[in-house]
Amino acid sequence: MVLWRQLRVPTVAVLLVTIALTLVRARDQPGVDVSIGNTTATIVPGDVALAILLLVSLAAFARTGVPRAMWLAFVGGGAFVALVVVTGATNGAAAFVGAGKLAELAVLALAAAALVRGPDRLEAVVDVLLAFTVAADVIGVVQFVTAGGGRQSAFLGEHDFAALATLPLLYGFVLLFEGRRPRRAALAIAAGSIGCVLGAALASLLGLYLGALALVVLLAVRRRLALRPLVLLLAVVATVTAGTLTIRAGDLGFLQSWFGKPPSRPGQYAASWSQRLIYTYVGGRVFVAHPIIGTGWYPELPPKEFDRFLPEARRRFSDQPARYFPPANRPLIPQQTFDEVAAELGLVGSAAFLVLLAGAATRAVRVPLAAAWLAAAVGAIAGEALFGGTPLTATFWLVVGVCLAVGTWPG
Numbered sequence: 001m002v003l004w005r006q007l008r009v010p011t012v013a014v015l016l017v018t019i020a021l022t023l024v025r026a027r028d029q030p031g032v033d034v035s036i037g038n039t040t041a042t043i044v045p046g047d048v049a050l051a052i053l054l055l056v057s058l059a060a061f062a063r064t065g066v067p068r069a070m071w072l073a074f075v076g077g078g079a080f081v082a083l084v085v086v087t088g089a090t091n092g093a094a095a096f097v098g099a100g101k102l103a104e105l106a107v108l109a110l111a112a113a114a115l116v117r118g119p120d121r122l123e124a125v126v127d128v129l130l131a132f133t134v135a136a137d138v139i140g141v142v143q144f145v146t147a148g149g150g151r152q153s154a155f156l157g158e159h160d161f162a163a164l165a166t167l168p169l170l171y172g173f174v175l176l177f178e179g180r181r182p183r184r185a186a187l188a189i190a191a192g193s194i195g196c197v198l199g200a201a202l203a204s205l206l207g208l209y210l211g212a213l214a215l216v217v218l219l220a221v222r223r224r225l226a227l228r229p230l231v232l233l234l235a236v237v238a239t240v241t242a243g244t245l246t247i248r249a250g251d252l253g254f255l256q257s258w259f260g261k262p263p264s265r266p267g268q269y270a271a272s273w274s275q276r277l278i279y280t281y282v283g284g285r286v287f288v289a290h291p292i293i294g295t296g297w298y299p300e301l302p303p304k305e306f307d308r309f310l311p312e313a314r315r316r317f318s319d320q321p322a323r324y325f326p327p328a329n330r331p332l333i334p335q336q337t338f339d340e341v342a343a344e345l346g347l348v349g350s351a352a353f354l355v356l357l358a359g360a361a362t363r364a365v366r367v368p369l370a371a372a373w374l375a376a377a378v379g380a381i382a383g384e385a386l387f388g389g390t391p392l393t394a395t396f397w398l399v400v401g402v403c404l405a406v407g408t409w410p411g
Contacts, residue, residue, distance in 0.1 A: 002120050003127035014056050015115050016128055018049040019398060022105060023132045023164065025157065026389025037093030046389070047104065054107045060114040067408045070113055073359025073400065079352035081106050083345050087296035098299030101388020105397050112401025122406060125398070126188075130168045133191045136161055140198040151247055152198040160391035162204035163380035165195025167395065169236075170211045170372040176229040177219055177368075193236055197243035202273070203336075203383020204376075205244050211376035212237055218368045275324040276335050278317050282326060283339040285309040287346065294346035299387060300331035301343065334385035341386075360400045363407020370403040 007013045021029070029044035066074065081103045088099025116122050136154035140161065143152045151158045169192025175185035196204060212233060219225040286295060286306050295305045307328045314325060326332040334340035341353050357378065364370040377399040386393045 002123040006124035018053045021046040022394035023391045039094040041097045050104045050107045057111040057114040076355025084297045091296045099297045108397040109401035113404040116405035137194045151200040158199045159201045159384040162199025162201035163392045165192045166376045168192040174369045200247040207376035207379025210379045211372040214375040215372040279335045283343040286343040294344045337381035360403040364403040367406045373399045
């Protein structure tokens with residue numbers, strides 16, 4: 001593993017250790033409580049590592065300068081993070097703490113862009129992701145057997161597990177298409193496939209499709225597409241799809257309602273994605289009410305921002321169970337990043353977020369792995385919102401930084 005050699009480089013070691021810490025949910029780390037206003041912030045080892053990594057990254061860019069190719073992403077990302085923090089501060093101490101926890105994970109993008117300056121360092125990052133995926137697989141398989149089946153979270157959370165596992169899976173196929181390191185490729189593909197199935201996140205399945213498509217298209221354009229790896233890629237994607245849909249069969253009621261027999265009773269085909277549709281509708285109404293700058297950032301949207309839209313939602317989705325609607329007396333937990341950004345940051349925040357993605361994409365298209373990872377990350381955040389202290393948010397920012405780094409490598 002390249003990891004051991006790169007750990008001898010102090011700056012890279014800080015990056016790798018921080019990545020490892022952010023792949024453990026903040027709520028599962030030991031911490032110290034600090035009072036901020038009328039709320040409490042818990043400082044965990046991941047927070048300390050991110051603060052150190054920020055200083056290391058700024059020092060690296062001070063020595064080398066910021067490549068012009070990264071400016072677009074930095075402008076979009078900087079504007080997005082600033083909006084999160086500033087608007088969070090206007091919504092009270094609890095919102096400010098949540099905004100800060102989210103914003104600090106953007107340090108991973110800055111650090112990867114500054115420090116992943118060669119293939120060996122990228123391989124070390126992959127080593128960390130692969131090691132965590134293998135560990136989660138082992139725990140997930142044990143949980144699957146002892147629980148008698150179903151989705152598994154390991155130590156990550158279902159969405160986080162599947163989103164993480166997608167990255168080594170796509171990396172393994174890059175190795176296959178390049179015709180190198182077959183054993184490492186086999187390990188990455190096996191570990192990634194198991195994780196994707198056990199996490200059984202439909203959004204990460206979409207991310208796998210997008211990542212595989214991006215990989216195939218770029219390789220085809222460069223005339224590096226080979227038949228045998230392509231067939232294996234299609235076979236693995238089909239296998240992961242079958243495993244995921246088998247586990248999630250009970251959550252695909254919307255497909256039955258679209259293509260199956262008419263329901264014989266109200267709510268017959270209700271499932272989790274029906275609930276997501278309701279939450280998206282409510283979030284859309286919040287956006288329409290605050291189209292420019294949104295409600296301001298909240299970790300969870302308080303009832304005062306959405307409860308007036310619930311009666312219309314119940315009328316529009318009258319065939320859905322009452323439990324699928326956001327409670328009027330509790331905060332609404334955003335279900336998808338794009339809904340979350342639109343409702344809480346409006347058109348301004350959405351534009352900044354899209355500029356960030358566009359800046360990363362312009363660099364990612366230079367390297368098939370980066371393009372595949374970015375496409376997969378975009379798919380994954382369609383199934384979960386961005387929250388501080390979660391592995392999915394950490395991997396999203398890490399992927400953005402990797403895209404910026406490898407997209408500026410010479411050649």
